[in-house]
Amino acid sequence: MSAALAALLDPALPGRTPDRPVAGYVGADVPVELLTAAGYHPLRLSGSPHEDASPGRRLLGGGLDPVACSVLTRLLAGAYGQLDVLVVSRDCEASLRLFYVLRELARVEPSVALPPVHLVDVLHLPHRTTTRYVLAKVRGLRTWLAGRSGRPAGDDALAAAVAAHDRVRGLLRATGDLRAQRGLTGTEFLGVVDAATALLPDRAAELLTALVAELPDRGPRPGHPVHLTGSSHDSPDVYAAVEAAGLLVVGEDHDRGDLLAATDVGDPGDPAGLELALAERYQFNGPAAPRASIAEQAAHTAARVHARGAAGLLGYVRRHDDGPPWDWAAQRAAAGVPAASLEHQPYGRVDPDALDRAVRTLRAPAVAA
Amino acid sequence: MSAPARTGRLPSAAAATAYQRQWFADLHRDHVPGAPLALVNADAPQEVFRAMGIPYVVNQWWASIVAAKRRTQDHLARLRERGYPDHTEQYSSTALGSAFDPDPASAPWGGLPMPSIVLAETTGDASRKIFDVWGEQPGVTFYPLESAAADTVPERWWELMPHHWEDAVGSDRLDLMVGELEGLIRFLEQTTGRRFSEQRFAEVLALTNEQEEWNRRTRDLVAAARPCPVAVTDSIPAVMIPQWHRGTTWARDAAHRLHDEVAGRVSAGAAVCDGERARLMWVGRGLWFDLEFYQRFQERYGAVFVWSMYLAIAADGYVRYGDDPLRTLAARFAAFSDQLYTPPWSAEWYVKEARTHGVQGVVHLVSDDARGSWATSRALRAAGIPVLELHADNVDARRSDPDHLDRTVGSWIEAEVLPRADD
Ligand code: SF4
Numbered sequence: 149m150s151a152a153l154a155a156l157l158d159p160a161l162p163g164r165t166p167d168r169p170v171a172g173y174v175g176a177d178v179p180v181e182l183l184t185a186a187g188y189h190p191l192r193l194s195g196s197p198h199e200d201a202s203p204g205r206r207l208l209g210g211g212l213d214p215v216a217c218s219v220l221t222r223l224l225a226g227a228y229g230q231l232d233v234l235v236v237s238r239d240c241e242a243s244l245r246l247f248y249v250l251r252e253l254a255r256v257e258p259s260v261a262l263p264p265v266h267l268v269d270v271l272h273l274p275h276r277t278t279t280r281y282v283l284a285k286v287r288g289l290r291t292w293l294a295g296r297s298g299r300p301a302g303d304d305a306l307a308a309a310v311a312a313h314d315r316v317r318g319l320l321r322a323t324g325d326l327r328a329q330r331g332l333t334g335t336e337f338l339g340v341v342d343a344a345t346a347l348l349p350d351r352a353a354e355l356l357t358a359l360v361a362e363l364p365d366r367g368p369r370p371g372h373p374v375h376l377t378g379s380s381h382d383s384p385d386v387y388a389a390v391e392a393a394g395l396l397v398v399g400e401d402h403d404r405g406d407l408l409a410a411t412d413v414g415d416p417g418d419p420a421g422l423e424l425a426l427a428e429r430y431q432f433n434g435p436a437a438p439r440a441s442i443a444e445q446a447a448h449t450a451a452r453v454h455a456r457g458a459a460g461l462l463g464y465v466r467r468h469d470d471g472p473p474w475d476w477a478a479q480r481a482a483a484g485v486p487a488a489s490l491e492h493q494p495y496g497r498v499d500p501d502a503l504d505r506a507v508r509t510l511r512a513p514a515v516a517a
Numbered sequence: 518m519s520a521p522a523r524t525g526r527l528p529s530a531a532a533a534t535a536y537q538r539q540w541f542a543d544l545h546r547d548h549v550p551g552a553p554l555a556l557v558n559a560d561a562p563q564e565v566f567r568a569m570g571i572p573y574v575v576n577q578w579w580a581s582i583v584a585a586k587r588r589t590q591d592h593l594a595r596l597r598e599r600g601y602p603d604h605t606e607q608y609s610s611t612a613l614g615s616a617f618d619p620d621p622a623s624a625p626w627g628g629l630p631m632p633s634i635v636l637a638e639t640t641g642d643a644s645r646k647i648f649d650v651w652g653e654q655p656g657v658t659f660y661p662l663e664s665a666a667a668d669t670v671p672e673r674w675w676e677l678m679p680h681h682w683e684d685a686v687g688s689d690r691l692d693l694m695v696g697e698l699e700g701l702i703r704f705l706e707q708t709t710g711r712r713f714s715e716q717r718f719a720e721v722l723a724l725t726n727e728q729e730e731w732n733r734r735t736r737d738l739v740a741a742a743r744p745c746p747v748a749v750t751d752s753i754p755a756v757m758i759p760q761w762h763r764g765t766t767w768a769r770d771a772a773h774r775l776h777d778e779v780a781g782r783v784s785a786g787a788a789v790c791d792g793e794r795a796r797l798m799w800v801g802r803g804l805w806f807d808l809e810f811y812q813r814f815q816e817r818y819g820a821v822f823v824w825s826m827y828l829a830i831a832a833d834g835y836v837r838y839g840d841d842p843l844r845t846l847a848a849r850f851a852a853f854s855d856q857l858y859t860p861p862w863s864a865e866w867y868v869k870e871a872r873t874h875g876v877q878g879v880v881h882l883v884s885d886d887a888r889g890s891w892a893t894s895r896a897l898r899a900a901g902i903p904v905l906e907l908h909a910d911n912v913d914a915r916r917s918d919p920d921h922l923d924r925t926v927g928s929w930i931e932a933e934v935l936p937r938a939d940d
Contacts, residue, residue: 206891207891208891209883209891211884241641244666247666248892249860252860252892256895266668269666269668271639271665275696275697277692277693277696277697278663278693280692280696281663281665281690284692292668438642439639441645441646441649442646442650443649470606470642471642473601473604473643474601474643474646474647475646477601
């Protein structure tokens with residue numbers, strides 16, 4: 149393993165900086181640049197499929213994505229350590245419901261220890277009216293953070309944060325593209341993405357730069373190359389199971405993988421344009437299953453399958469993740485490679501028999517017409 | 518005790534149902550394939566179509582007809598055959614099954630004519646995609662509206678909404694909705710050749726307010742009346758069918774008529790159930806596949822469902838006054854489902870309604886979907902009202918064995934409601 153990869157995947161990787169307040173956040177639609185610029189260490193919250201999530205499920209209801217139930221349970225248990233603020237995005241229905249429960253808990257059970265929480269409602273229809281709305285939400289978050297931290301993030305700090313996060317995204321894209329040469333497994337890439345969101349951007353950029361330099365010397369990873377679509381993965385378990393079964397995940401379309409770094413904010417030239425640049429970046433970051441149209445999602449999937457040289461399309465849908473099953477028919481038709489889908493899967497796990505069948509379908513030689 | 522006698526069917530409920538059937542038959546007779554026809558979600562701004570004279574069918578209303586005719590499963594099977602899920606948002610996806618009906622003439626009410634435009638807000642993770650599939654059908658355009666969410670909201674929205682909706686909903690959400698409605702109107706003007714008249718639009722809004730003001734008076738009568746003068750199974754069609762026709766004089770007059778009939782019953786002391794022992798509230802969508810459900814408990818226990826959200830949301834959720842018609846309409850819909858499903862709005866509203874109606878218990882239908890239930894049940898219980906969470910889907914009967922539903926509700930009434938009611 150390359151030294152940079154080992155460092156990035158080190159379980160002892162520091163998740164926070166001692167002298168900085170911590171801003172927990174939920175979902176990839178939180179403009180993380182604003183958190184950095186306001187002096188926080190941004191910490192993306194993950195659920196854990198290995199922990200009992202019934203306290204969260206009791207509050208969120210049995211019909212909701214178990215990831216949100218897990219995050220809520222962990223928040224209530226203080227599992228993330230001290231969080232000075234919490235910002236929730238609207239990347240999927242479960243995140244929004246999580247926000248509502250947190251807001252309601254703060255109202256009716258003030259004795260429950262929770263950080264101050266803010267919703268940032270980034271929307272995604274490709275309309276000018278939506279951009280104006282998202283811009284208002286970006287400004288709202290900036291103001292709210294200034295109120296919490298006691299000092300407004302100036303334009304210079306924001307420009308620096310944007311540049312730093314863009315740099316990390318560029319390096320993540322470069323790392324991701326090495327998957328076309330099979331330079332690293334999907335499980336490893338998931339760990340790299342995780343590390344890149346846990347570290348402050350400058351430190352993340354250092355390690356990723358080394359990784360991009362070292363990886364090309366590494367031999368190709370084994371496995372039948374597939375593109376993974378459907379639910380997102382906040383733990384490596386499913387990737388590990390899929391790759392242990394002989395597949396190699398060379399790309400995915402969820403926001404803890406390739407989709408986290410699909411586009412940059414860029415340099416608007418004039419600091420006055422920064423907020424708008426942020427709004428447009430988050431509105432248009434690429435199609436995420438819960439928010440994109442079926443057509444957009446299918447076109448994106450097909451393009452990614454092609455770009456990474458995937459020989460198959462694997463769908464994985466967690467129970468109560470309602471968006472992806474609607475996308476599947478169109479994705480499969482657009483992909484042009486053998487396709488198999490695993491539906492109703494338990495959080496963080498995959499049914500081994502269903503996986504076996506999927507692997508057989510994906511590896512079957514194309515039937516001549 | 519002998520079975521309590523019931524009042525007969527409410528004439529306005531029968532009239533509304535008859536009107537609806539006739540309206541649908543006329544639509545079938547007059548609709549030329551390809552002519553403008555909309556399918557719109559229940560919580561989308563239908564008034565624009567009304568003002569432009571574009572006929573529309575409400576998605577969930579159609580689903581409730583299909584469910585009442587026990588045809589939901591065929592509809593869901595058609596989705597499954599095409600590789601779409603049959604286990605998410607069934608209430609919103611049932612009508613899509615109609616689009617794939619190989620034999621529409623045998624469908625309920627002669628089937629759903631193919632719409633040319635479908636309108637929905639992009640709520641949830643799946644609802645929007647259901648409409649994407651509609652939009653892929655030949656000749657159908659999907660016009661999506663954003664569904665925005667607010668970071669902070671006031672608790673007692675029902676006091677603010679009629680006149681102070683700008684404060685209740687928030688300017689960002691209203692700006693967004695107004696922008697989108699302008700886009701919708703331009704789209705409809707261009708594709709249908711119909712005109713949007715500001716004057717006609719103002720008239721539609723005024724009629725709607727009048728209609729909902731009648732509903733408000735009716736709701737207040739029902740809240741105060743002892744015993745309960747009207748069955749929920751009557752008030753639901755008597756309110757909701759006019760609701761889907763709001764902005765017409767027929768609908769306004771239907772709401773007026775409902776009010777007068779209820780008032781008449783109240784002054785005559787008429788009862789839905791002679792031996793009314795307990796008053797219940799039904800929180801959630803209607804149990805469309807088993808409407809007798811509500812009556813069984815009044816027959817067995819004298820426990821009367823005096824409340825459903827349909828009359829109550831008509832009373833509190835629609836009235837909007839203002840000088841700028843389009844913004845006023847935006848204010849009706851920008852936060853519509855929040856009123857029912859988002860705490861603290863929803864939770865506080867259910868408590869207020871439970872109190873004004875003097876209920877001794879709440880049956881809260883909890884479906885396996887994202888709407889969530891904790892805040893509503895918690896608020897009602899905190900107000901001292903027993904709550905039964907009933908787990909079922911309102912149109913998909915597969916998970917809802919009627920015996921199980923009956924037993925669950927029955928034993929809860931015996932254990933928790935009657936002892937309090939008889940105190
Ligand atoms: S139950 Fe909910 S979705 Fe159905 S019509 Fe009423 S508000 Fe709309």
